[in-house]
Amino acid sequence: MKLREIAHSRTGDKGNISNISLIVFNEADYNLIKEKVTPERVKEWFKDIIQGEVERYELPKLGALNFVLDKALGGGVTRSLALDKHGKSLSSALLEMEI
Numbered sequence: 001m002k003l004r005e006i007a008h009s010r011t012g013d014k015g016n017i018s019n020i021s022l023i024v025f026n027e028a029d030y031n032l033i034k035e036k037v038t039p040e041r042v043k044e045w046f047k048d049i050i051q052g053e054v055e056r057y058e059l060p061k062l063g064a065l066n067f068v069l070d071k072a073l074g075g076g077v078t079r080s081l082a083l084d085k086h087g088k089s090l091s092s093a094l095l096e097m098e099i
Contacts, residue, residue, distance in 0.1 A: 008023055019066065051070075
């Protein structure tokens with residue numbers, strides 16, 4: 001299944017760092033995404049854009065994972081030539097991941 005079937009996502013940015021939240025619709029699915037959506041897997045999923053590390057923060061009471069993607073926005077909003085300088089589409093891209 002794709003992540004979008006059991007979760008939704010939001011993206012934020014600060015400079016060259018993207019912040020992606022992954023939030024399950026049903027708390028029963030939290031352990032599944034915790035097991036399947038690792039920092040290594042997220043880095044591999046975005047291998048064409050992430051130049052730095054991926055850190056994951058777990059928020060079990062919210063049924064969420066938060067990923068911080070370092071060096072992922074082409075230098076940041078004021079330096080990037082990307083069409084999506086803020087990286088807002090990254091949340092939709094993550095939801096396409098198969099688990």
